[in-house]
Amino acid sequence: MTFAAHKTMFESKEIPLTDDEREVAVSLRGIGKTFGDTTALEPVTLDIKRGEFFSLLGPSGCGKTTLLRIIGGFETPTSGEVSIAGRSVTGLQPYERRTNMVFQHGALFPHLTVAENIAFGLEMKREPRDVIKRKVGEALELVRLTEFGSRKIDQLSGGQRQRIAMARALVNDPEVLLLDEPLGALDLRLRLQMQDELRRLHKQIGGTFIFVTHDQGEAITMSDRLAVMSNGRIQQIGTPREVYERPSSRFVAEFMGHSNFYDGEVGSRTSDGVGEVIINGCAFPCRIPSEFNVGSKVFVALRYERVEIVPAGELCAGIEGTLVEENYLGPTLQRTVDLGALGTILSDTANNGRQTPMGVGSRVCVRWSIDGPTVLAAS
Numbered sequence: 001m002t003f004a005a006h007k008t009m010f011e012s013k014e015i016p017l018t019d020d021e022r023e024v025a026v027s028l029r030g031i032g033k034t035f036g037d038t039t040a041l042e043p044v045t046l047d048i049k050r051g052e053f054f055s056l057l058g059p060s061g062c063g064k065t066t067l068l069r070i071i072g073g074f075e076t077p078t079s080g081e082v083s084i085a086g087r088s089v090t091g092l093q094p095y096e097r098r099t100n101m102v103f104q105h106g107a108l109f110p111h112l113t114v115a116e117n118i119a120f121g122l123e124m125k126r127e128p129r130d131v132i133k134r135k136v137g138e139a140l141e142l143v144r145l146t147e148f149g150s151r152k153i154d155q156l157s158g159g160q161r162q163r164i165a166m167a168r169a170l171v172n173d174p175e176v177l178l179l180d181e182p183l184g185a186l187d188l189r190l191r192l193q194m195q196d197e198l199r200r201l202h203k204q205i206g207g208t209f210i211f212v213t214h215d216q217g218e219a220i221t222m223s224d225r226l227a228v229m230s231n232g233r234i235q236q237i238g239t240p241r242e243v244y245e246r247p248s249s250r251f252v253a254e255f256m257g258h259s260n261f262y263d264g265e266v267g268s269r270t271s272d273g274v275g276e277v278i279i280n281g282c283a284f285p286c287r288i289p290s291e292f293n294v295g296s297k298v299f300v301a302l303r304y305e306r307v308e309i310v311p312a313g314e315l316c317a318g319i320e321g322t323l324v325e326e327n328y329l330g331p332t333l334q335r336t337v338d339l340g341a342l343g344t345i346l347s348d349t350a351n352n353g354r355q356t357p358m359g360v361g362s363r364v365c366v367r368w369s370i371d372g373p374t375v376l377a378a379s
Ligand SMILES: Nc1ncnc2c1ncn2[C@@H]1O[C@H](COP(=O)(O)OP(=O)(O)OP(=O)(O)O)[C@@H](O)[C@H]1O
Pocket: 035, 038, 039, 040, 058, 059, 060, 061, 062, 063, 064, 065, 066, 067, 104, 214
């Protein structure tokens, strides 16, 4: 079985596809969904590339599952069109699409064995016995559970069950694999291990994966690109680096990582963008995008890990304040400094084993790189 059978899939079509169409696995044009009075999804337009590991990231209820179910054909959109491999599939049943879904809540058959679970879809399609046996064997090998074919589902660990759920989806040779929080129920250690497994599977299979998660760290480590969603709306699409480094809205800045936030207005700006935002009468140095002028209302986000704190001294090239809290978090040390009228600022520094506690109440100097803060229009 070659799980990456895309080429034949594309070439078997009568109307030739353009090069651009060939590169796109899933194309969404104005896909929206309402349930009665609830808007689960504002119209979404988005292309997911062939072979891409694409994540839908957002808090509970933001519409991730709804979007995934529409791609898989389990939900009918209220508006818009879905195409897979260049052909419209809007209106087609799930089994008529080259997609397979790993559901948010398991959905394995507990009374069947592992092998019977994996074979289920192939039996529905009335594939010959010997083909089913071979494909089930190959799928078990892919998820490294070759010895487990005759086990019952309730004799497996949580992580093993998730791998079987993936094997059951992969055995149908999907063009696009849809994964709805497949690691959501696992403890942290197993979750990290399964993240590695999933990345390995993606590399090995070479197909397109659309992965739903509400965990920003998971989306950052796993994805080629991701879409951050809130309230049924896609807020930002980009590579993990683009979204983390250049959040386009307050929501994304708040959802990705941990930041200090301040409201203010631009106080000065040189031609190369270096300037100050005035926050409650205090100057806050940062680089200011060219769309803002002196007086523009803005907010500033500064990630905890970009804030450096050193004992106050004559060489302090930053802002002086008083250390009000010092927390030991294991891999990092978190400190809170009172900067007077500016407010408080939090800092998260890698615990390299050399820092000594500074002592709550001591005077400290707080500084950051001019490119550290993100400046966005006040909402
Ligand atoms: N069948 C339905 N009928 C009515 N409302 C629905 C239905 N399915 C989803 N919704 C609503 O649509 C919105 C989006 O739900 P969805 O399941 O897509 O969220 P989600 O991002 O997957 O959340 P979670 O992380 O909790 O799984 C929610 O407000 C939900 O209550």
